Amino acid sequence: MGTSWSLHAVTPPAGAAEGVQAAFDRVVAQMSQWEPESALARFNRAPPGEWHEIPPEFAAVVAAALDIASGSDGAFDPGLGAATEAWGFGSAGPAGPAAAIPKAEPAREAPARIEYDAASRRIRRSEGVQLDLSGIAKGYGVDLAADWLLAQGVRHFLLEVGGELRGEGIRPDGQPWWVDVEVPPSWPGAGWRIALHDLAIATSGDYRRGLEIDGQHYSHSFDPRTGRPITNGVRSVTVVHRNCMIADGWATALTVLGADAAIALADDKDMAACVLANGREYISRAWAAMLD
Template sequence: MGSHYSLKYVAGEETPQPQALKAEVEALLAEVDRQMSTWRADSDLSVFNRLPAGSCRDMPPAVLELVRFGEQLSRDSDGAFDLTIQPLLDLWGFGSQSRGTQVPSAAQIAAARANVGHRYLHIDGTQLCKRAAIELDLDSIAAGYTVDRIAARLRELGVHSYLLDVTGELKAAGRKPDGLPWRIAIEAPRDDQQVAQKTLALDGQGVSTSGDYRNYFEQDGKRYSHTLDPQIGAPISHRLASVTVVDASTLRADGLSTLLMVLGPQRGFAYAEQAGLAAFFVSRTDSGFTTRATAAFERQFGAGAKQ
């Protein structure tokens, strides 16, 4: 998947040997890569993306599941979340087919947006069909989905206490051998060093953080984030630096963290509160950062707003 993974676990009497367990995990990673990668030309997703408008193709059930989930998030957010923004990512220099970072013209953005939108997609049985020459990018939810798939397989193999990380999407269950919970740190949104913003104790929950501080470029003194607003075809420009979502489903946490990042500090927080999400927002100010947690997050982890 072009990134990293790690698994820490407590072995039981019937737990497979480490090499066997590693093989199980890496088989799932390889399966997702074959199906959903935009970086390899032979993946199911890449083959679909190359098809012309009016085409259909049989797709793996997992891809169809993620398309349905993405469509739901798109509807729920009035289009703030969109899996079909691959042409815009490439245009701005953040996609797998990019040729360097750049600020495109309004005409270029309009041309790319003409092939963006869930309305051009539909599922017909086992086939995914496109009415326009759209290209899908599942990177905003594929890692969260993969974490949940691996977690389910771990349970089947008798592993009930673990901390799993796939490309930065996390899930933990059970306790460590000393009886203490697994703890993870929410990283402060700084691009100069790694600093923990807050530490969470997890048991049966997935965690996803989206931010603008790792993948961006600057031009003429302005920062352009890799997080794009599909409704304008350009990077987000508000002051929300990062948002973390905690959910029993890492897939949901992954997608929702992206959705809230696009919506920004006001609209995103209102959405999260209305939906009852456990979310933690970090915004930039003229003097540093300020944090804000939803009521659901405070109930679970205790985090009032602070400077």
């Protein structure tokens, strides 16, 4: 996943680290853009229009991604792989300091999409579409490893992967797992401190990954409506949810929507979200309720 992970657990069993790593390895083997033999990479290389059966874990993430795409009116799009590759955020990596701004994609006669058949656990893509699950798969990896720990009888732990966290139970001192929400560099305010008691948290920020072209910084967060990095002033979005995959995917979607639309949608869905944008902090009603 291109990042590190950490686990704080109360009385973990022997082999806990290996079990957690095995869960992450399964996600990488199925959903990584950067592993040429991953199930996702093979799917993207296969001819468009063909149905492909995928493993259960892969299917769970695709289903969630498409659900968030629908619920956000397309602000989240798992079929943006061609655009992220063109901009240097995919498996090929940055094109170098002399890279040119990619041209906008021409309008399509038919909608470009990823289709999923839940009954047969199969997916297919239309012409020119590449699957990219980097905005949600890391959160799923956290959940997969957390579920493995719970199945081993580990009830109290804090698991973190590259800034996505899930806390179960409590610490040995009886306190919940307190975590500090990261704020963008030079942000004027302080971050929140959240108690992760059977909760997960994910943050999407324009400062984590980016690209410099002709002295201009471009975010790794893409607007599916333009196929280009966002320019809406959002610096970061944090979502708290029971499920880390859902928090991860929705943090990505809300980042694309912009501050006002993001909070309006979070309120509509009773989602705890905090948006940092244009020098201001915006919080949803569910986030505010957590303060009581």
